[in-house]
Amino acid sequence: MEWQAPAIVLETRLYGEHDIIAAVFTEEHGLHRGLARGGAGRAGAALWQAGNLVTARWVGRLADQLGHLSAELVHPAAALVLEDALALAMLRALTATAAGALAERQAHARLFAPMLSFIAALTGEEESRPALLADYVRLEAALLGELGYGLALDACALTGARTGLAFVSPRSGRAVTADAAGQWAGRLLRLPGFLAGGNAMPGPADWRDGLALTGHFLARDAFGHHHRPLPAARIALFDRVAALAGDATQAPRPATEPSESP
Amino acid sequence: MGGPEIERLIALLARLPGLGPRSARRAALKMLGEPHRHMLPLAAALTEAARAVRPCRRCCNLDSADPCTICADPARDQGLICVVESVADLWALERAAVHRGTYHVLGGVLSALGGVGPEDLSLPALQARIAEGGVQEVILALSATVDGASTAHYLADRLQGSGVALTRLAQGVPMGGALEVLDDGTLAAALRARRPA
Numbered sequence: 195m196e197w198q199a200p201a202i203v204l205e206t207r208l209y210g211e212h213d214i215i216a217a218v219f220t221e222e223h224g225l226h227r228g229l230a231r232g233g234a235g236r237a238g239a240a241l242w243q244a245g246n247l248v249t250a251r252w253v254g255r256l257a258d259q260l261g262h263l264s265a266e267l268v269h270p271a272a273a274l275v276l277e278d279a280l281a282l283a284m285l286r287a288l289t290a291t292a293a294g295a296l297a298e299r300q301a302h303a304r305l306f307a308p309m310l311s312f313i314a315a316l317t318g319e320e321e322s323r324p325a326l327l328a329d330y331v332r333l334e335a336a337l338l339g340e341l342g343y344g345l346a347l348d349a350c351a352l353t354g355a356r357t358g359l360a361f362v363s364p365r366s367g368r369a370v371t372a373d374a375a376g377q378w379a380g381r382l383l384r385l386p387g388f389l390a391g392g393n394a395m396p397g398p399a400d401w402r403d404g405l406a407l408t409g410h411f412l413a414r415d416a417f418g419h420h421h422r423p424l425p426a427a428r429i430a431l432f433d434r435v436a437a438l439a440g441d442a443t444q445a446p447r448p449a450t451e452p453s454e455s456p
Numbered sequence: 457m458g459g460p461e462i463e464r465l466i467a468l469l470a471r472l473p474g475l476g477p478r479s480a481r482r483a484a485l486k487m488l489g490e491p492h493r494h495m496l497p498l499a500a501a502l503t504e505a506a507r508a509v510r511p512c513r514r515c516c517n518l519d520s521a522d523p524c525t526i527c528a529d530p531a532r533d534q535g536l537i538c539v540v541e542s543v544a545d546l547w548a549l550e551r552a553a554v555h556r557g558t559y560h561v562l563g564g565v566l567s568a569l570g571g572v573g574p575e576d577l578s579l580p581a582l583q584a585r586i587a588e589g590g591v592q593e594v595i596l597a598l599s600a601t602v603d604g605a606s607t608a609h610y611l612a613d614r615l616q617g618s619g620v621a622l623t624r625l626a627q628g629v630p631m632g633g634a635l636e637v638l639d640d641g642t643l644a645a646a647l648r649a650r651r652p653a
Contacts (some may be wrong), residue, residue: 205569206569207569208570211473211474216482237630239601240639240641241639243601243602243641244602245602267639267640269639269640270639270640270644272601272602272639272641273600273640273641273644273645274505274641274644275650276600276602276627276645277605278604279609279612279613282602282605282606282609283606283609284601285602286606290568296471425568426566426568427568427606430606430610432525
């Protein structure tokens with residue numbers, strides 16, 4: 195058995211002294227792990243960094259074996275964002291979240307192209323990187339949709355209104371207008387304008403609210419169902435953005451337990 | 457093969473980094489061939505090292521003295537701290553003899569997969585050293601990997617406002633490195649860090 199495809203390196207785990215077990219994400223084969231000989235050695239370490247875009251080749255005697263992975267570097271995304279704390283935090287969070295949430299060897303073709311585009315944009319102009327946080331949140335919402343936990347953010351769950359959407363129920367994942375939320379507003383998740391179809395330029399508070407929103411459902415559904423916490427890299431990204439929003443101490447972290455809601 | 461003692465010796469040697477069962481058997485045979493020349497001095501050295509060597513309570517370097525010989529050296533610049541991931545990195549910098557300040561061994565880098573969180577690093581000891589005063593610069597000499605860079609950013613955030621200058625190692629073309637054989641990431645980093653000729 196053998197395949198070769200463009201891939202994103204999602205995570206690597208040391209195996210022995212010089213080898214690693216690498217997880218790559220491809221369009222056709224989804225999340226795929228394999229043993230990469232020399233992946234932790236001098237030559238392989240630069241290649242097998244999370245976030246790098248590679249041409250991966252997997253070989254196994256049988257389809258259900260771990261098999262061997264080898265790769266050629268296509269785009270050194272990790273090296274290009276090492277100096278930028280926010281971009282690096284986004285790259286780490288994206289790869290760790292995808293590696294933890296996606297099922298192995300199941301194609302998620304609709305997720306591959308957006309992830310590829312996001313990583314390419316992340317390694318572009320440094321000035322435009324913070325604005326990519328909105329795209330990051332959209333990517334997580336798309337990930338939730340791919341996993342079957344899609345959010346319904348186009349209309350109010352109570353009134354059917356398509357405008358004035360301001361909150362999301364932490365139970366159902368459905369949007370609610372500010373009027374309909376009423377006294378329950380404090381117990382709902384804030385819906386940033388850029389997720390509700392608004393045209394206003396999002397700022398740090400919107401990014402923080404977006405991360406809290408998708409983080410809640412990732413923690414409860416994608417990770418919680420497997421009895422695992424959100425990846426530390428994802429929590430670190432939220433903390434960094436919350437600090438950008440200027441309220442690191444008060445910011446609601448993505449909850450790991452569902453909270454009460456109407 | 458030759459009794460349980462030999463099997464145990466080979467099994468213990470094979471656990472060491474760089475040694476597999478085959479090389480462990482070779483090492484065991486060499487030692488057993490001349491026990492007075494190789495084995496007994498090695499056993500004595502192992503026992504002595506296990507007894508005497510401890511992490512320095514100041515910088516976490518391994519030494520038989522506490523504070524370690526580097527921390528206690530009056531010729532060292534105590535205002536310059538080079539933060540490294542492991543004692544192996546400290547030894548590498550000492551071999552190069554390019555750093556005349558002191559060190560701080562973090563004990564790893566942040567790694568979600570490796571289960572290393574901020575609480576596993578010797579950060580409180582570093583902060584205590586800075587709080588004592590007299591430190592002018594902290595050099596973050598961590599590996600140029602995603603985990604190493606994330607740790608450096610984390611340390612920079614934590615040490616911000618401490619009043620010390622924070623610097624990082626440069627990245628780029630290594631000595632003797634031909635451009636055509638360099639990986640794309642190193643080339644990109646070198647180009648971004650270019651300076652006036």
